[in-house]
Amino acid sequence: MTMQPNIDFTLSTAPQVHEWLRDAILRGELPPGARLSETEIANRIGVSRQPVREAFIRLTADGLAEVRPQRGTYIRRISLAAVLSARLIREAVESDLIRMVADLADDRLLARLDQEIAQQAQAVAAGDAETFVRLDDRFHRMLAVAAGQEAAWDVLEGLKSQMNRLRYITARAFDIKKLIGQHSEIVEGLRQHDPALAEAAMRRHLRELLNDLPGISDSRPELFIP
Amino acid sequence: MTMQPNIDFTLSTAPQVHEWLRDAILRGELPPGARLSETEIANRIGVSRQPVREAFIRLTADGLAEVRPQRGTYIRRISLAAVLSARLIREAVESDLIRMVADLADDRLLARLDQEIAQQAQAVAAGDAETFVRLDDRFHRMLAVAAGQEAAWDVLEGLKSQMNRLRYITARAFDIKKLIGQHSEIVEGLRQHDPALAEAAMRRHLRELLNDLPGISDSRPELFIP
DNA sequence: GGATATTTACTAGTATGCAAGTATGGTATA
DNA sequence: TATACCATACTTGCATACTAGTAAATATCC
Incomplete structure (x- = not known):
């Protein structure tokens, strides 16, 4: 995951983070099994954990990520x-x-x-x-x-x-x-x-x-x- | 929505709230167009807004609710x-x-x-x-x-x-x-x-x-x- | 040297406070 | 009476602090 997203701060950030990550996953830029971290991504794009966390929840609903409590968040492998x-x-x-x-x-x-x-x-x-x-x-x-x-x-x-x-x-x-x-x-x-x-x-x-x-x-x- | 959910505090609460609301919506107990509030539900079941908010996000992903920023959260009408x-x-x-x-x-x-x-x-x-x-x-x-x-x-x-x-x-x-x-x-x-x-x-x-x-x-x- | 505690650094989950936008109802004014 | 305005009470979005759990490296004991 090389790029940063362009966050428009006049809009809600959580959906933008979601879309950015979703694209990266579908393109294979974030490969199955890769590990994500709320904190790391939040720091990278300059927002708090909260919107990133909400993006992870949406990704989970999409079947693209998997949150393992107290362990980490991972890109789902393909079933x-x-x-x-x-x-x-x-x-x-x-x-x-x-x-x-x-x-x-x-x-x-x-x-x-x-x-x-x-x-x-x-x-x-x-x-x-x-x-x-x-x-x-x-x-x-x-x-x-x-x-x-x-x-x-x-x-x-x-x-x-x-x-x-x-x-x-x-x-x-x-x-x-x-x-x-x-x-x-x-x-x-x-x-x-x-x-x-x-x-x-x-x-x-x-x-x-x-x-x-x-x-x-x-x-x-x-x-x-x- | 008459009942309270049975929250098991040894588990994460957000998914439990989500499932509870989801059932209520599918049964028609929460009818299309009904208005929800993070605060109100949080108070009712004795947790903070945060897990309720996350439940709302999951419901949105399910296509069952719609969050209108700064306005309120509504049970989606049927398309x-x-x-x-x-x-x-x-x-x-x-x-x-x-x-x-x-x-x-x-x-x-x-x-x-x-x-x-x-x-x-x-x-x-x-x-x-x-x-x-x-x-x-x-x-x-x-x-x-x-x-x-x-x-x-x-x-x-x-x-x-x-x-x-x-x-x-x-x-x-x-x-x-x-x-x-x-x-x-x-x-x-x-x-x-x-x-x-x-x-x-x-x-x-x-x-x-x-x-x-x-x-x-x-x-x-x-x-x-x- | 090997096995077992212990510390340490990380993770996500939750609670809370503040910011900013919206709707509502009351009040002053024409 | 009708209308414009404004105060107020909501709403969700975001940031932050704290909790609790995991895992791995390190220290300690045998």
Whole structure:
């Protein structure tokens, strides 16, 4: 954790500290298992323990930190079970959403999706894995919006936080080209207005994580709860 | 809010206060829109403001309260959009789960589900709507467990909190007999090991809320965000 | 030298005081 | 009577002091 946050003292500081730490955790800057201290962070950013403490409580509620009384506060390691649950939920929801979109998709939407995929290809050509992660999220969000269910996607975002940490930390471990090809298959299903085809492509796509997960948990066991 | 919590002073008080308030909110004892005060609750249960304040922060993270700086803390009114999102997610997930169960269901599971439904019928015969809400949750959890996905159900529990408040507050507004009949249809699909049949029954069941919601939001507008 | 107390430095949990913003009700004024 | 103003009593946000518990290094005893 190299940077300091820019605290705006005309606003409440606790939420700002929370957001700052949350970002750092999701990006993997604060790795699973890392130790935090209310006092140390408070001194670093020039506030009292109190707002930092409240930020820790919020992080705990997010499932991103764990306060061990009288011992310390730690960045939570990733629970494989939680990742698998989130993946299952995501597959179920996005499968339903993509069926809805298949009925509604018009040329304008299809063109925008094609354009998104082109940008993704550009990022992978530049070897920029982090950008791809961001674009990937945007692609899926766009589908949720097209289904008129952006709110549902926002809920998924919360659940996906464990998955996202994993993706940022191990972005290079994924076969990104394959993922982009799967995006194209999904859009192809939409183009044909074939809900079953689009759904099958979506499920294949979201099950990809199941192939990668064992390798990741073998090579980076320190990220996970044993 | 009539009762006092039993605070165990050998443990941290903040989490205890949080759980106590959370229950009161979900049961509808603290109704949407109600005003809370750190000081008042602290005095009532004989602790300082600090742990109460931390409980409020946790409630905010749960989406159950809203702290308006320098104004007060209020029990959040229910967002219709949030309920609809939660319902959609629930339908998607439970549909996938019930398909899994249809493949695995054995006589022992079917017998236990039949027994659950019998208990539900008993509750409705006794006119005990609150008990039915509890049994209903147990029924759906049992299905998730049978699919080997109890963790996923736990995640849904968190999302459903807005829905649950509604159910407790307006338990009598629902046609409970109809709901029990739908439970039977779901189990019938399992008995025939027919995933499509079971899924269709589940979706019908979970879409029932869509029929009741307009009536509820008309007759109890004070529960909802405008 | 090894095992066992003890000190010491740290941790988070709680209580309390103060600051700053908001709502309310009363009062003076037109 | 209606309106503007102001005093007051609240609210939460933050800082600080103190408590109690943990863990690790150190001293002490055998």
